Amino acid sequence: MQKELDFYLSARKKLCALNYASFLIEWDMQTEAPDNSITANSEQSAVLSEMRYRITTDPEFKRCVDALYEQRDKLDAVLCHEIEVVHKDIVNTAKIPVEEYSAFSELTSKAYPVYVRAKKENNFALFRPYLEKIVEYCRKQTKWLATDKISGYDVLLDIYEPNYTQEKYDKFFNVLREKLVPFVHSVTARPAPLPEWAKGRFDKEKQRVFCEYVRDVMCFDKTRGVMKESEHPFTSGFGTDDVRITTHYYEDNLVSAIFSVIHETGHATYEQQVDRSLNGTLCGGGASLGMHESQSRFYENIVGRSSAFWKVHFPKLQQLFARELKDVTTEDFVGYINRAEASFVRTEADELTYPLHIMLRYETEQKLINGELEVRDLPDFWNAKFTEYFGITPPNDTLGVLQDVHWAYGNFGYFPTYALGSAIASQLYDAMSKDFDVEASLSDGTTKQINLWLKEHVHKYGASKYPDEILRLATGEDLDPDHYVNYLIAKYSNKAMG
């Protein structure tokens, strides 16, 4: 097996180097590359991707992975997991007819600009024929990739969050539907008005100072990371020693940049705290989309929107914006950042109503992929369900079924991971609270103790285990939506009663 292992490790080295190059190219394009260079250089990215593709589809590489997979019990636990994941990728790739895959790539690249136009012009009919073909492909995909364990929509869910099937998600969303929908109705029936002070203008330079302060509060290691600006905030990186985040400052919104920095630093803390021995393997970084999102949301919502956090840090913010926040108390501020109201657009939704947006998408995708709903009926289905969950009806498809780009890319199965993230965060919070008083730990001015707990129970594993396995290790149980629902109801109950 040594020969196969050597070949595999040598190929992995190249894959890692190409991954590093791709990370930097993407980072550069999002933050700094001159406008006209982007089209010119996208060809180079395509060539590098092809080099990557050729390494993983090389018959000798496949033979070596097969051989290692057969004897994976003899490998150390991390490599065993890695080989399992790589083997599954190879098997799945081989199941998709090459000509179908190429046609689909072409279809989605054509669909994207049509989607953009359809959204802009509120014209679902324009996008409909493309979406029909995309759904058709995804339905075929579920047949190609079906195994003795998973079929239908499960196949797509598994791509984004391994081992999370409809059985788990159904249970999860059923609890949300039963317990959260009525609660949301009662809260959002009487939305708190936007306070006058929040409608002002807030100097970007001061926002930057506070965001850098928050980043330091969260112990982001600047010798192993960078914070920069970009149009849309994001986190990227390579290994534990190069983790980069961005934010975007809006002069008419005091808190947008702050919460995006807390969110992205949550992602970054995960990456920086992975065990360094996983650098150079394919088991670095986060365990899954859902697990990654659980960390960003843990810091953003559970920590960053808590009274305990702002009791310590609001004075600093008030000092920077002395005039603007003169008459604002910590309680006013915490109330403001935890306002809840029914709204049409997922990406602008608050913590409480957010999961209902995802629930709607989950049900829609499930029915579309399993053949219980057709694309032509999508707007009606969407608007009816939206009205049921939120008590308001989208005035048009732009603010309704056309609002998100994911389906134009063919990404069915991705959305549910967003809600999973928040739910995992709550479950981790309950487990963490058994070990120490989370709110009290914030009084030292940092998130140090929280970081340490998450490192020990989640981060250190990187992607060397499946996300459900890490959740069990960290909390002693499988995903249980009650943690999440109870957390939201407790947090928003004073409002519901108000």
Added chain:
Amino acid sequence: MQKELDFYLSARKKLCALNYASFLIEWDMQTEAPDNSITANSEQSAVLSEMRYRITTDPEFKRCVDALYEQRDKLDAVLCHEIEVVHKDIVNTAKIPVEEYSAFSELTSKAYPVYVRAKKENNFALFRPYLEKIVEYCRKQTKWLATDKISGYDVLLDIYEPNYTQEKYDKFFNVLREKLVPFVHSVTARPAPLPEWAKGRFDKEKQRVFCEYVRDVMCFDKTRGVMKESEHPFTSGFGTDDVRITTHYYEDNLVSAIFSVIHETGHATYEQQVDRSLNGTLCGGGASLGMHESQSRFYENIVGRSSAFWKVHFPKLQQLFARELKDVTTEDFVGYINRAEASFVRTEADELTYPLHIMLRYETEQKLINGELEVRDLPDFWNAKFTEYFGITPPNDTLGVLQDVHWAYGNFGYFPTYALGSAIASQLYDAMSKDFDVEASLSDGTTKQINLWLKEHVHKYGASKYPDEILRLATGEDLDPDHYVNYLIAKYSNKAMG
């Protein structure tokens, strides 16, 4: 030949993509990468370099290049030139014994930190054994790579500036030694004192505003380029659509950043004005180190240090630094930026004395490589020659023979290209002046007409011709040092006369 051509073009695509990745990695490391990521990620760069190496040393690649080289007359002119250059590289690489090359790489990577320490501690003896081995390797290299046309030091010169041999350089430096050395003595005997106003502090933000103004005066295309800060100013890029420059602002120096921006924008203008059809070939970018340096120096010295330039732009500078430059006239300022004095350090030398620094290095390298000088005698030789040319004696080796890093890297033959750049610039200036009044053209507030001339006569060719060929096309003659010497003497004569 079609099969060989297809193979070659497919390999070239990968080489270009890897070159793009290397450019971005280097750019990132110099301008933004977090400190601790650099060591961690240098391994990825090494893997990408190895991938590049494997492509060019693949026997099938060599076979195809050989076949194309044999029939290069049938290729279009650009591809014919490219194949000639690539073929020469392959032939040269094959001549160097692999184990010797590896040992040399190891030697220079060990030599570098020793050099740094030796320079810091003014301890030539510490570096001497390493330098002896480096010189020994370079002497062997001249034997391995000798052809029926070139041998000895010529072999090394040819690596950095093809077709420039000792015969040409000797002629060049002989003119400098005879005409320039006595002139420099007369000028630097009575150096102008540093004006009081120049010793102040100059706000970095205002410097930045002026530097961005200068970049626009030079018509740098921002949609195809970026300007940023780094420790040492440099230019890099990929193709005509992605050209990046950096500068460094010093609060105690008003003009350092300005001239580095003019210099780097000179390099960038060259890159941006290469014919776009050369993108994606190996004939993009500048024709050689010397030709590239000729462009940066043309803009920095001939344009940027001229009265004509500052007559137009000094008011803008004065407006920004109203208090600091209150009593300074354009003439005062032009006098200040053209001060000449004998000094020990090449990188801080002025336009007039600079070439003598290079002449000294050229003579030293020539004697070392040709076996007429040994490393043990280097400090004495250096100090004696320095005294002869500059009339002052280095107080120690740190300010003497140890000042430059190039030899620690094993880069013998590189230095002369620096002087070549200035000489080519003067020759181009004389040719340009026959076509239009260069100084008068600046009165429209831009360098547009100069850019256009250089595009048409130099830039558009990229690296699709040899530099000496481009010089002949642009000026109608081979390199003639008289242009350079006459230019310097004319420019500094008012000072010489005192």
